Amino acid sequence: MAAPPLAIVVWLFFVPFLSSAHLSFLRDGQWSLQNYALVWRLYKIDVLYTLGISLLSLALVIGIAALVCGYIRIVGHRAVEFLFKVPLFVPFVVVGHGMRVLLAPRGTLNSALAQVGVVDLSDPPSVAFTWIGIVISLVWKNLALAVLLVLGAYRAVDEPFLEAARNMGASTFRQIRDILLPMSAPSLVVASAFMFTSMLASFSIPLMIGGGEPPHMLMVDVYYRINYQDDLGTANALGMVSYLFAMGVAGYYLRTITARPL
Amino acid sequence: MFTRLALRMAATVLVTFVIFAPLSSLVLWSFTRRWSWPHPFPQELALFYWRKVLEGDLFRALQSGFLIAVIVTAATLVLTVPLAYLLARYPVPFKAVILLVFLLPHAFPQLPVFVNTTTLLYRVNLAASFSGVVLIHMVGALVYAVWTMTAVFRSIPESLEEAAWNLGASRLKTFLTVALPLATPGLVASTLLVFLYSLDEFTGTLLVGSPFVLTLPVYMYRTSVGYELQVASIAALVLMLPGLVLLVVLERHLKSEYLSMFGRL
Numbered sequence: 327m328a329a330p331p332l333a334i335v336v337w338l339f340f341v342p343f344l345s346s347a348h349l350s351f352l353r354d355g356q357w358s359l360q361n362y363a364l365v366w367r368l369y370k371i372d373v374l375y376t377l378g379i380s381l382l383s384l385a386l387v388i389g390i391a392a393l394v395c396g397y398i399r400i401v402g403h404r405a406v407e408f409l410f411k412v413p414l415f416v417p418f419v420v421v422g423h424g425m426r427v428l429l430a431p432r433g434t435l436n437s438a439l440a441q442v443g444v445v446d447l448s449d450p451p452s453v454a455f456t457w458i459g460i461v462i463s464l465v466w467k468n469l470a471l472a473v474l475l476v477l478g479a480y481r482a483v484d485e486p487f488l489e490a491a492r493n494m495g496a497s498t499f500r501q502i503r504d505i506l507l508p509m510s511a512p513s514l515v516v517a518s519a520f521m522f523t524s525m526l527a528s529f530s531i532p533l534m535i536g537g538g539e540p541p542h543m544l545m546v547d548v549y550y551r552i553n554y555q556d557d558l559g560t561a562n563a564l565g566m567v568s569y570l571f572a573m574g575v576a577g578y579y580l581r582t583i584t585a586r587p588l
Numbered sequence: 589m590f591t592r593l594a595l596r597m598a599a600t601v602l603v604t605f606v607i608f609a610p611l612s613s614l615v616l617w618s619f620t621r622r623w624s625w626p627h628p629f630p631q632e633l634a635l636f637y638w639r640k641v642l643e644g645d646l647f648r649a650l651q652s653g654f655l656i657a658v659i660v661t662a663a664t665l666v667l668t669v670p671l672a673y674l675l676a677r678y679p680v681p682f683k684a685v686i687l688l689v690f691l692l693p694h695a696f697p698q699l700p701v702f703v704n705t706t707t708l709l710y711r712v713n714l715a716a717s718f719s720g721v722v723l724i725h726m727v728g729a730l731v732y733a734v735w736t737m738t739a740v741f742r743s744i745p746e747s748l749e750e751a752a753w754n755l756g757a758s759r760l761k762t763f764l765t766v767a768l769p770l771a772t773p774g775l776v777a778s779t780l781l782v783f784l785y786s787l788d789e790f791t792g793t794l795l796v797g798s799p800f801v802l803t804l805p806v807y808m809y810r811t812s813v814g815y816e817l818q819v820a821s822i823a824a825l826v827l828m829l830p831g832l833v834l835l836v837v838l839e840r841h842l843k844s845e846y847l848s849m850f851g852r853l
């Protein structure tokens with residue numbers, strides 16, 4: 327009974343995954359490390375760029391979610407809670423396009439801001455097609471999931487802890503910082519690990535809103551390497567770099583969930 | 589008291605703006621007939637592009653994407669429900685290995701793997717075909733369904749099934765008359781999300797389907813980078829609709845375990 331689904335996933339994911347590793351060590355049919363040398367020479371900035379964007383987006387997402395969820399948990403705000411769930415089901419390509427239209431030099435945001443005189447239309451600033459655009463889009467999309475996960479963790483914290491803190495005169499912020507955050511730290515770590523990999527592996531958003539000039543995010547590099555250079559070896563070596571990071575995150579994740587008493 | 593109310597209002601307005609700014613831009617562009625820079629608003633609003641687009645390629649992309657999603661969902665449901673039940677209830681041999689295989693696509697970047705899947709599918713003549721796209725969607729759909737549906741079956745108390753066995757019901761009858769009805773709400777939620785996953789899938793479709801199979805996300809991507817802004821915006825709105833409907837319907841029941849997968853569309 328397990329056979330057909332297992333066969334599909336092994337055939338179309340596990341085998342290609344192994345062949346990806348295999349091909350990354352081949353150049354012109356010979357075993358070689360040339361692909362990796364090329365990755366080092368051409369793409370080391372891109373690797374750092376990808377890590378930087380992912381880490382910054384993750385920090386912003388978790389930071390905002392920690393505060394917003396604290397507010398929702400302690401004070402309560404149905405409308406805000408619902409609104410934050412909206413991006414959950416907005417596909418990445420739609421986010422990419424929406425942000426292009428909004429943030430481009432001639433986008434709707436500049437257009438609107440010019441009406442109140444904040445932006446000079448003869449020299450409009452561009453947020454799309456830069457790393458800032460990618461960060462904004464990733465944060466916007468991932469906030470929904472983060473809010474859902476963090477709010478779940480916050481709601482699992484028993485009310486008496488918060489009541490005690492309130493009786494001692496703790497502000498909302500102090501309740502978040504000193505009670506909610508420390509008590510839901512393990513869930514936050516799991517959520518972060520998960521989102522970090524998905525940001526690292528994000529493809530359509532940087533493809534649509536990233537700049538035309540390098541540096542690109544890793545997945546975009548892989549795609550361009552295949553599409554424009556038809557160079558499977560280097561593309562797979564780049565892929566291997568991304569697997570290594572994912573593996574590191576997965577290891578961290580497994581250690582955290584197995585260390586936690588069930 | 590008054591300041592608190594004002595603060596709440598301000599929070600709602602701010603969040604509404606942040607969430608709807610990119611989405612409302614799409615709505616504005618979709619009704620734009622002419623908008624030349626640096627005019628603050630479109631000079632001419634019309635249904636022109638909606639009419640034009642809904643009769644053309646967009647409709648075809650929607651149609652094939654919908655058909656793919658229906659096939660993927662049906663096949664996933666048939667293949668996964670028995671497996672998920674087995675995994676949840678019985679000591680299946682190599683269970684850890686099986687679960688690990690179903691965890692992999694979740695834990696690793698998909699794009700570089702799917703690049704190699706595409707090569708593989710070319711070798712067996714399935715790339716750039718309808719069945720190829722169905723197959724690549726099946727990977728993500730199966731992984732998602734196995735995890736959520738196993739969780740659904742695990743959440744049903746085993747004692748109910750034990751009672752049925754004690755009364756002489758066979759394993760199959762127990763499954764069909766006790767476990768399955770109890771699991772139905774969870775299975776329906778999971779199925780809806782599998783459908784949405786397939787409808788929204790981009791990476792695999794772009795790699796495997798190109799250039800012959802066009803689904804709505806790929807169509808939207810092409811038109812957007814080709815600066816056909818009205819067409820792309822309409823496609824984006826159409827693409828977003830099923831998800832928003834689902835959000836409104838399922839909002840109360842959204843649990844994180846159902847949704848972690850949606851970080852990756």
